[in-house]
Amino acid sequence: MIRRTLARYGTALAGVALFAFFALGSPVFLTPDNIALILKETAFLGILAIGFTLALVTAEIDLSIAEVASLAAVVTGALVHGGTNPWIAVGAGLVVGTLCGAANGVAVTVLNVPSLIATLGVAAIAKGFSFMLTQGVAFVGRWPASFTNLARGTLLGVPNLIWWLAGVGFAAWLLVKWTRLGAHLVATGEADEAARLAGIRTRSMKRLALTLAGACAGLTAVLLASSLSSAAPAMANDHFLYAIAAVLLGMSMFEPGRPNIPGTLFAAFTLKVLGNGLVLLGAEYYWQDIVLGTIILVSVALSATGTGKAPFVKKLNFRR
Amino acid sequence: MTSLLSLRGIGMSYGAVTALRDVNLDIAAGEVVALCGDNGAGKSSLVKILAGAQAPTAGTIMLDDTNERFRDPQDALRKGIATIYQDLAVAPRLSIWQNVFLGSELTRPPFGLLDKRRMAEMSRGFLARLAVDIADMETPVERLSGGQRQAVAICRALRWDARIIIMDEPTAALGVKETAQVLDLIRRLHAEKHTVILVSHAMQDVVAVADRVVILRGGRKVEDRPVAGLTAGDLAAMIMQRAA
Ligand SMILES: Nc1ncnc2c1ncn2[C@@H]1O[C@H](COP(=O)(O)OP(=O)(O)OP(=O)(O)O)[C@@H](O)[C@H]1O
Ligand SMILES: [Mg+2]
Numbered sequence: 001m002i003r004r005t006l007a008r009y010g011t012a013l014a015g016v017a018l019f020a021f022f023a024l025g026s027p028v029f030l031t032p033d034n035i036a037l038i039l040k041e042t043a044f045l046g047i048l049a050i051g052f053t054l055a056l057v058t059a060e061i062d063l064s065i066a067e068v069a070s071l072a073a074v075v076t077g078a079l080v081h082g083g084t085n086p087w088i089a090v091g092a093g094l095v096v097g098t099l100c101g102a103a104n105g106v107a108v109t110v111l112n113v114p115s116l117i118a119t120l121g122v123a124a125i126a127k128g129f130s131f132m133l134t135q136g137v138a139f140v141g142r143w144p145a146s147f148t149n150l151a152r153g154t155l156l157g158v159p160n161l162i163w164w165l166a167g168v169g170f171a172a173w174l175l176v177k178w179t180r181l182g183a184h185l186v187a188t189g190e191a192d193e194a195a196r197l198a199g200i201r202t203r204s205m206k207r208l209a210l211t212l213a214g215a216c217a218g219l220t221a222v223l224l225a226s227s228l229s230s231a232a233p234a235m236a237n238d239h240f241l242y243a244i245a246a247v248l249l250g251m252s253m254f255e256p257g258r259p260n261i262p263g264t265l266f267a268a269f270t271l272k273v274l275g276n277g278l279v280l281l282g283a284e285y286y287w288q289d290i291v292l293g294t295i296i297l298v299s300v301a302l303s304a305t306g307t308g309k310a311p312f313v314k315k316l317n318f319r320r
Numbered sequence: 321m322t323s324l325l326s327l328r329g330i331g332m333s334y335g336a337v338t339a340l341r342d343v344n345l346d347i348a349a350g351e352v353v354a355l356c357g358d359n360g361a362g363k364s365s366l367v368k369i370l371a372g373a374q375a376p377t378a379g380t381i382m383l384d385d386t387n388e389r390f391r392d393p394q395d396a397l398r399k400g401i402a403t404i405y406q407d408l409a410v411a412p413r414l415s416i417w418q419n420v421f422l423g424s425e426l427t428r429p430p431f432g433l434l435d436k437r438r439m440a441e442m443s444r445g446f447l448a449r450l451a452v453d454i455a456d457m458e459t460p461v462e463r464l465s466g467g468q469r470q471a472v473a474i475c476r477a478l479r480w481d482a483r484i485i486i487m488d489e490p491t492a493a494l495g496v497k498e499t500a501q502v503l504d505l506i507r508r509l510h511a512e513k514h515t516v517i518l519v520s521h522a523m524q525d526v527v528a529v530a531d532r533v534v535i536l537r538g539g540r541k542v543e544d545r546p547v548a549g550l551t552a553g554d555l556a557a558m559i560m561q562r563a564a
Contacts, residue, residue, distance in 0.1 A: 174433075177434075178433040178434050179432070179433060179434065180425045180427060180432075180434065183418070183425050183434060184423070186414070186418075187411055187414065187418070187422055187423070190411045190412075190413050190414055191410070191411030191412065191413075191414070194409060194410055194411045194422065195411065195422065195423065197393055197405065197409075198422040198423030198424070198476075199392075199393065199394035199397065199423040199424070200422070200423045257413070258413075311413075
């Protein structure tokens, strides 16, 4: 019983302990401004990571999320910068993300390229297009408030970014845990062949999940551009490892060994707490990367040895 | 005698290989029919045809005296034929109810969200019908014994109200005790008037539960007779017999 609880909530508790540690260690940490800052940072990371989670639910890995987000941000930025109606720019960003996700899906399910490779290819293509569009420079400017409010505004006193995160998180959770479609996504990731024999269209499920991952990257991009009033190639790259770490760390809590939305969200928050706290305590910036890498290794080691190997871990052994 | 399932002149060729030739078979409702034969005799080929996983290259299938043609496994399932494959039947890390309702989950108005409670309750009911006692429907199937796993797979067939349940080598990977448990499951299905087609290499299992035995050899049906009065040794001899 205690063991079960520890497996479920152990790493989550460690996150809470970390939070307490920083609260005691730094006078600034617990201030409302700082907490709001952490939550806003969590929004970008969380939404991007939710996309990765959905792909991983079907046992596919999307390494293109960051480059796709950068491309979508650049497209949105270029349009806003050029004076296009912000809503059209936002729509374009979302469409670009979704299309890149769909491209991943087609590469994996129609062309039979393993997602590890397919998404690397799409990432490289997205990166190329980002630089082509910007010619290497960034779009920066005084952009219309209707656009920047998307990320910077507030609703009922709560920053919009937090609403976005809550909305996307809730929708993804509802999808995965409470809908037939979600059950089919999970079954596809858990047991491809058994799911297919049970009449689940597993290829469509994988395509859908990868497409949703792209859509999440598109939304992250729009929010990033809106928040920063700028768009540049590679602008989402910093979030790449963080997003993967959030998903993998999230797999160590709540539903051990499985990609799960609450885990991803809580882990994303914990990682941002960690980054923020380390800075407040005066740690050199490179410690963040070292800690992040360690978290990734330990999380995967946990899901590789814990209760029942996660299907994606088996897949990474390339014994398809 | 009217039969539930009739096969007429079924043939199956994979390119140059002929796996089945001119197979005629009638199965009445409520029968347990064992399908036997040496390796390569054509058992799996026939099962795949009945399961809707492949179309025969010759012959016709009749259900209730009407011609049928299965587009895919889902189609066969809808028409009342459920097939339980040996190892691919379950998703190990998913729970019992998730496996029973795999691909055919129940939802509930007004939002069309999953009705988890009802699926768990129904799963418990199906297991009770098979006299299998498992407390928690949330248990991942990987934590069940081999026999219990077969029971979960059979529950999926019950969920579809399948009239014909095909089991491909259900005891091949099981120990003595678990084999006895699976044979018990088959007897329960028999008692509930389900029709069962049992593919097996284990002659003692056939003798224990089947009403009738059909033996294939080289893709042809060479025996089709009641099991009563036969021993496992007799059956083995029939299967091994060389020249027909
Ligand atoms: N997909 C296929 N392509 C080509 N040949 C096949 C295919 N499936 C089966 N065969 C051939 O058809 C014949 C019958 O095979 P089948 O699998 O039906 O036999 P079986 O009775 O199930 O044997 P076993 O006891 O070994 O499972 C064999 O000669 C086999 O090699
Ligand atoms: Mg076979």
